[in-house]
Amino acid sequence: MLTTPENDSRSNLIAASTPLFAEKGFNGVGVREIAKAAGANLSMISYYFGGKEGLYAAVLNQQFDTLKPVLELKEIDGDPMGKFELYLRATVARYRMNPHLLRFYTGELTNPTPCFESIVKPAILGVVQTLLDTFSMGVEQRRFREALNPADAVLALAGMINFYFLLEPATGELVDQAPERDEELIRHIMEIFGKGILR
Amino acid sequence: MLTTPENDSRSNLIAASTPLFAEKGFNGVGVREIAKAAGANLSMISYYFGGKEGLYAAVLNQQFDTLKPVLELKEIDGDPMGKFELYLRATVARYRMNPHLLRFYTGELTNPTPCFESIVKPAILGVVQTLLDTFSMGVEQRRFREALNPADAVLALAGMINFYFLLEPATGELVDQAPERDEELIRHIMEIFGKGILR
DNA sequence: GTCTATATTGCGATAGAC
DNA sequence: GTCTATCGCAATATAGAC
Numbered sequence: 001m002l003t004t005p006e007n008d009s010r011s012n013l014i015a016a017s018t019p020l021f022a023e024k025g026f027n028g029v030g031v032r033e034i035a036k037a038a039g040a041n042l043s044m045i046s047y048y049f050g051g052k053e054g055l056y057a058a059v060l061n062q063q064f065d066t067l068k069p070v071l072e073l074k075e076i077d078g079d080p081m082g083k084f085e086l087y088l089r090a091t092v093a094r095y096r097m098n099p100h101l102l103r104f105y106t107g108e109l110t111n112p113t114p115c116f117e118s119i120v121k122p123a124i125l126g127v128v129q130t131l132l133d134t135f136s137m138g139v140e141q142r143r144f145r146e147a148l149n150p151a152d153a154v155l156a157l158a159g160m161i162n163f164y165f166l167l168e169p170a171t172g173e174l175v176d177q178a179p180e181r182d183e184e185l186i187r188h189i190m191e192i193f194g195k196g197i198l199r
Numbered sequence: 200m201l202t203t204p205e206n207d208s209r210s211n212l213i214a215a216s217t218p219l220f221a222e223k224g225f226n227g228v229g230v231r232e233i234a235k236a237a238g239a240n241l242s243m244i245s246y247y248f249g250g251k252e253g254l255y256a257a258v259l260n261q262q263f264d265t266l267k268p269v270l271e272l273k274e275i276d277g278d279p280m281g282k283f284e285l286y287l288r289a290t291v292a293r294y295r296m297n298p299h300l301l302r303f304y305t306g307e308l309t310n311p312t313p314c315f316e317s318i319v320k321p322a323i324l325g326v327v328q329t330l331l332d333t334f335s336m337g338v339e340q341r342r343f344r345e346a347l348n349p350a351d352a353v354l355a356l357a358g359m360i361n362f363y364f365l366l367e368p369a370t371g372e373l374v375d376q377a378p379e380r381d382e383e384l385i386r387h388i389m390e391i392f393g394k395g396i397l398r
Numbered sequence: 399g400t401c402t403a404t405a406t407t408g409c410g411a412t413a414g415a416c
Numbered sequence: 417g418t419c420t421a422t423c424g425c426a427a428t429a430t431a432g433a434c
Contacts, residue, residue, distance in 0.1 A: 025310040111227060125373055156388060171324065171354070
């Protein structure tokens with residue numbers, strides 16, 4: 001567990017179950033399907049993780065660890081709008097790099113497992129709190145309109161970028177959501193968001 | 200099926216299974232649990248709906264029928280920004296009136312069942328197309344900045360309002376998301392969205 | 399239409415050999 | 417650490433009595 005070779009059953013189980021859990025949900029996948037996809041024996045799931053739930057928790061921990069760099073937005077310097085753009089850019093890059101994260105994210109929000117309270121909710125609250133702090137800095141610097149509710153504003157920003165990816169299975173053939181357009185998307189969201197809150 | 204009394208097994212099964220499917224997902228609920236909650240016999244699910252999947256499809260049809268009034272935005276008169284505000288207001292009212300719809304919405308986007316293609320996707324595309332048409336009208340009337348991509352703009356608007364409700368299980372104790380604040384929320388989203396796209 | 403009883407299949411977990 | 421075999425239970429669906 002501490003020193004993990006590259007191809008043992010443990011890491012194979014995590015890697016193989018990640019897309020299965022993401023696409024079908026926790027209750028939509030069976031342990032036999034997971035073991036087969038990982039090329040591991042069925043009993044290895046209980047051996048390494050204590051059961052299917054433990055494996056799912058390990059997968060979720062790995063997924064939501066990728067949100068932690070967002071918390072460093074607090075420490076870096078730069079004006080608030082620049083930080084919001086960094087947030088957008090990091091979010092897009094993260095979803096493009098890992099196409100499963102958003103499904104765990106929205107899957108747990110929609111049909112929570114015990115992992116929601118222990119893993120998902122703290123991760124989301126950390127990101128939202130960081131965005132709220134960034135907004136507060138902009139208000140102190142008198143860069144943003146004071147009439148706006150900070151929570152409404154940052155949830156709006158997060159909603160614009162996250163919902164864009166969430167809707168992709170439905171809208172992908174109506175609108176062009178290819179990665180080549182990501183830079184244009186970020187620019188447009190920044191324009192909509194920015195010209196709304198900048199004084 | 201055509202003339203349904205108030206308290207027959209058929210409508211009880213739909214009413215009782217709706218919150219169960221919404222909160223646990225299709226694979227998270229069993230037919231025994233549904234039958235017990237509806238006060239109906241287990242075999243009535245197959246009798247009326249041909250099985251669990253048929254019941255789920257009936258529930259989803261009922262849920263997504265509530266999206267159809269959005270399509271009438273096309274016909275009514277009024278400036279595009281006024282229509283966008285109507286869309287926001289109708290969306291908020293719909294989620295407050297029916298707390299299950301959003302979970303079916305995001306649940307099917309995240310872990311699609313066969314109903315996604317037949318029911319959910321067409322409903323979503325209808326709403327997005329209506330918003331796109333409304334945006335086009337604003338562009339023709341030279342009310343909106345031409346530099347913006349219509350799809351990016353309307354997905355941003357939909358994302359702001361939908362994500363606000365989706366995040367509620369995680370952010371509800373950090374930010375005030377009580378219904379009493381809905382009017383303020385709508386006003387803030389309209390301000391952020393409006394001052395971004397109005398020329 | 400509604401019931402009981404059951405058929406069939408799949409599930410997650412584990413005992414015990416190696 | 418990995419395997420086979422199996423336990424115990426839950427799943428959905430249905431046959432057939434009333």
